[in-house]
Amino acid sequence: MPVPASEIKTFADPAALAKGAAHEFVLQAREAIEARGSFSVALSGGSTPKALYALLASDVYRDQVNWERIHFFWGDERHVPPDDPDSNYRMANERLLSPLSLPDSNIHRVYAEEPDAAQAASEYEAQLRQFFKLTGPELPRFDLIMLGMGPDGHTASLFPGTPLVHERERLVAAPWVAKFNTFRITFTPPVINNARHILFFVTGEEKAQTLKSVLEGEFQPEQFPSQIVRPTDGTLLWMVDEAAAKLL
Numbered sequence: 309m310p311v312p313a314s315e316i317k318t319f320a321d322p323a324a325l326a327k328g329a330a331h332e333f334v335l336q337a338r339e340a341i342e343a344r345g346s347f348s349v350a351l352s353g354g355s356t357p358k359a360l361y362a363l364l365a366s367d368v369y370r371d372q373v374n375w376e377r378i379h380f381f382w383g384d385e386r387h388v389p390p391d392d393p394d395s396n397y398r399m400a401n402e403r404l405l406s407p408l409s410l411p412d413s414n415i416h417r418v419y420a421e422e423p424d425a426a427q428a429a430s431e432y433e434a435q436l437r438q439f440f441k442l443t444g445p446e447l448p449r450f451d452l453i454m455l456g457m458g459p460d461g462h463t464a465s466l467f468p469g470t471p472l473v474h475e476r477e478r479l480v481a482a483p484w485v486a487k488f489n490t491f492r493i494t495f496t497p498p499v500i501n502n503a504r505h506i507l508f509f510v511t512g513e514e515k516a517q518t519l520k521s522v523l524e525g526e527f528q529p530e531q532f533p534s535q536i537v538r539p540t541d542g543t544l545l546w547m548v549d550e551a552a553a554k555l556l
């Protein structure tokens with residue numbers, strides 16, 4: 309069963325995609341702030357969104373939204389301290405958060421310096437519950453979750469083979485990722501799929517075959533965790549460059 313991709317937008321290259329994503333971010337932030345007074349966003353890590361974060365902090369975009377109304381979370385984090393070169397927080401902080409000089413109260417990072425990854429996950433889940441005022445089994449409703457996809461089809465830190473693609477209870481988990489010999493901390497599928505909007509960023513020819521399998525192939529979420537992304541009551545926009553889209 310093919311994934312019901314709500315919409316796919318193709319851009320000439322990663323730079324054009326970053327501009328399109330910045331535009332989308334600004335529209336969604338303004339809409340949420342106007343409607344509800346704030347904008348909650350979960351950032352993605354890795355390398356694809358680096359240009360987007362730098363662009364949002366640039367003179368072109370920094371005056372276009374009220375940053376103090378924006379609350380930043382992360383959809384996944386590496387099990388490293390915040391100053392580690394692998395830290396997703398560090399990547400976004402250097403390009404976006406620090407240049408904007410945001411108050412600490414707007415930044416909700418994973419305390420991944422905690423030696424026990426499962427403990428870091430459960431503390432992050434507690435942060436989500438507190439921020440979204442959850443008292444029972446309800447799910448947080450992010451205004452926007454940004455996602456990337458690895459060449460192996462992983463998204464957030466849901467890697468091929470993980471049973472977490474079937475997780476229904478926990479909001480955050482700490483899977484062991486054998487490929488990298490480390491734990492990660494990640495949102496689970498119910499949290500991702502409860503977002504109002506999801507933006508998926510995919511660039512590069514090395515992801516073309518996987519993107520085709522994810523969007524047009526059989527539904528095999530254990531092999532291609534990106535296939536679990538199916539918002540229950542929200543929108544999903546795939547923003548891809550021509551190189552990644554070349555087999556679609």
Ligand SMILES: O=C1O[C@H](COP(=O)(O)O)[C@@H](O)[C@H](O)[C@H]1O
Nearest residue numbers: 352353354355356455456457458
């Ligand atoms: O490990 C990760 O990978 C994905 C994809 O990253 P990219 O470098 O291929 O863009 C990313 O979305 C995730 O946040 C990150 O931790």
